[in-house]
Amino acid sequence: MGTGLMIRVVVVDDQTLVRQGITSLLEVAEIEVVGEADDGRAALGVISSTGPDVVLLDLRMPGYDGIWTLEQLREQDMAVPVLVLTTFDDDALVLDALRAGARGYLLKDVTLDQLTHAVRTLADGGTLIAPSITDRLLRAIRSGPSPTGPDASPTQDLTDRELEVLRLMAAGFGNRRISEALFLAEGTVKNHVSSILLKLGARDRTNAVLRALHDGVLR
Template sequence: MSSIPVSVVIVDDQNLVRHGIRSLLELADIRVVGEASDGAAALDVIAATTPDVVLLDLRMPRYDGLWTLENLQLRELDVPVLVLTTFNDDTLVLEALRYGAEGYLLKDVTLEQLKTAVHTLAAGGTLIAPSITDRLLRAIRSEPSPFDARVPAVDLTARELEVLRLVAEGLNNREIAGALHLAEGTVKNHVSTILLKLGARDRTNAVLRALHEGLLR
């Protein structure tokens, strides 16, 4: 029996860009189940189609990518978001990650890179490590922390730090379990504990906090 293709929704204000991405994804056996030209339309399409991954542009008229990310959370539409944009801007990267994006790629990526990214997010992984440059790390560490200072971030065990580093590399629970020779359920428990200790709402937020605290080198 063949596996079910990963499904995506493309959100971009340019028709030609959406059609081009659709054509490329279809070559990679990824199913495009919807398109939208701004954030307001995207919310309705995502709610109606429940895709595995959303490909989201940041710069759009009216309701942009950051608005879309924020309102996905408000409407409790739990879907991984891969930001796909032409803007290599540190501030935009940080804001997108803080608003819940699980990955960030520029539009000059190859089809293979895009395919890998979509499958990584669909499997529960992230694309934090490849997307964070040295200058972005410096920006994260030099600015005031947006996280609750009352939540301790220094009491992670050695095993939890190992798991967190692999989360930052984009591995999902199954891949982490294989890398560390643990049961997948054990990894899931470790991730839950890490989120609790770091006061993070999700894996991406946990990695951002860990970067702020200097836990990831």
Template sequence: MIRVIVVDDQTLVRQGIRSLLDLTDDIEVVGEADDGMAALAAIEEHAPDVVLLDLRMPRHDGIWVLRALRERADGSPPVLVLTTFDNDTLVLDAMRAGACGYLLKDVTLERLTRAIRVLADGGTLISPSITDRLLRAVRRRRPADDDLPAIQRLTEREVEVLRLVAEGYSNREIAQALFLAEGTVKNHVSTMLLKLGARDRTNAVLRALHANLLD
């Protein structure tokens, strides 16, 4: 079972997501939280495989949660942002803070469960529409801490892999799409992260967008 925590300040929303996910055979909601501080406590208590996180909450919001999780010495579960706010700047802030995926709350159950499975499998979920938003936001605003190293030229194959990473494919799905061994894909991803000076897959996509590698 994929263990999930739902973080949202609206009780009805949390209950609705729980009821929908109860319809699946492989996903279980093991905890809920209504603000950022409660979210950290729930994550510590339940050790979920995936966190569904709203961004706008009282006291400590979703961006605060993402930044706090990034500072954890023992790592953190992948976070799927699930929000009503369709805002380019929020998307960029969430991804830069460590979110592994971003969906709006009008998403279908099928899309939501696929996203949860992708993140649980170690992938990211940045759909083409979200990638477009990230590209616009990155072009409007250079990161304040922009001390990126010189980006080496990626091979054609590495760019193919990076595009699929940006679309939310896991290593297994990339291997199937490109007719490669999964181990070969892992090697490409590792080399790609090194060349981009990125700490993870989401950060690699942001750096590639900033360098116009995905145009």
């Protein structure tokens, strides 16, 4: 996102009134809604034609739901940050959404400030998951086997600088804001992020942060 440019979003929800309400609220916050869709199949067309900075996606929709949409976006290499905005906070559903590529997860009871903060965070390259969901998510992860074995802890291989970058990633900072906070070139930050993902065996930033939380590196 360039500084000063209005963020462009697509809203995907099967309820017309919800879409209209979210659109009106975002416009107050000077975030432009460039398209709407009522299911996943329609969403793919709207996203392809409008090229938004962020997609707000409901999960439970008749027909082509949110998980299907996330999987299709990944398969078609449509690299747009997706913020799940739903009434459902089921642990399995949260994990499914994150595994499918969601970069953020919020419940619909959030305030306008929380929603706009999340949209701006994702547009800036960061991730954001509601704290109440994160707590339960970590318990769910800890209750299952470690993906790399019971004694493995790949976070031990991270350098001090990579840990600094990881902590800022967990705070929702994108690459540009991390570079400003640590006085590094943005290209250097991107290299650190790539190294972190490789060492943790993580597909994306969200999974890297969750793994670090699971290993106790981030508190």
